[in-house]
Amino acid sequence: QVQLVQSGTEVKKPGASVKVSCKASGYTFTNYFFHWVRQAPGQGLEWMGRINPNSGGTNYAQKFQGRVTMTRDTSITTAYMELSRLRSDDTAVYYCASGSGPGYWGQGTLVTVSS
Amino acid sequence: DIQMTQSPSSLSASVGDRVTITCRASQGISNSLNWYQKKPEKAPTLLISDASRLETGVPPRFSGSGSGTDFTFTISSLQPEDVATYYCQQYDALPVTFGPGTKVDFK
Numbered sequence: 001q002v003q004l005v006q007s008g009t010e011v012k013k014p015g016a017s018v019k020v021s022c023k024a025s026g027y028t029f030t031n032y033f034f035h036w037v038r039q040a041p042g043q044g045l046e047w048m049g050r051i052n053p054n055s056g057g058t059n060y061a062q063k064f065q066g067r068v069t070m071t072r073d074t075s076i077t078t079a080y081m082e083l084s085r086l087r088s089d090d091t092a093v094y095y096c097a098s099g100s101g102p103g104y105w106g107q108g109t110l111v112t113v114s115s
Numbered sequence: 116d117i118q119m120t121q122s123p124s125s126l127s128a129s130v131g132d133r134v135t136i137t138c139r140a141s142q143g144i145s146n147s148l149n150w151y152q153k154k155p156e157k158a159p160t161l162l163i164s165d166a167s168r169l170e171t172g173v174p175p176r177f178s179g180s181g182s183g184t185d186f187t188f189t190i191s192s193l194q195p196e197d198v199a200t201y202y203c204q205q206y207d208a209l210p211v212t213f214g215p216g217t218k219v220d221f222k
Contacts, residue, residue: 047212061210097159103161
């Protein structure tokens with residue numbers, strides 16, 4: 001069955017970087033974009049950007065331009081999202097999503113930014 | 116960016132009630148609209164794609180309609196497990212944008 005399995009909880013200090021991974025299985029990794037979406041506490045869903053796993057081409061939301069980097073490693077069917085210069089308002093659950101829709105979602109990774 | 120609005124922001128209903136949520140796009144998006152269900156501590160679940168296509172395995176009490184700028188999401192008979200927040204999402208143009216969500220709970 002299709003699975004997107006994300007890396008575990010992270011606690012970071014302001015100004016640091018975090019890199020979240022998303023391991024895909026059960027479907028052809030290169031068939032669909034990988035999207036990254038976050039949800040801050042008490043807030044709605046926010047799209048951060050996407051990566052084409054075939055070409056590596058990316059599209060980022062303007063809000064995250066310059067701070068986010070999305071990459072992938074096709075040999076291990078894993079996508080990554082790195083967010084730098086973290087602030088307290090980056091505290092959120094980060095999700096990867098892929099498939100048609102996208103309809104496949106990872107379980108989420110909690111990133112807490114606190115001094 | 117295409118702005119998505121939803122109404123109402125929250126609603127309370129009884130088991131068996133018909134529930135309707137509307138979603139409006141700031142410009143025409145054809146039928147490039149998804150509906151997601153989001154429960155606390157769970158990843159979003161895609162219920163409806165292309166504005167009206169029910170995803171495999173999703174109960175038929177869920178439905179969607181609309182095109183252009185105005186869309187509707189309906190639960191024909193609310194069930195206890197439907198308590199959640201529902202989001203519309205447009206994918207006609209980048210950046211992908213979500214509506215602010217509609218929280219559905221029981222009276």
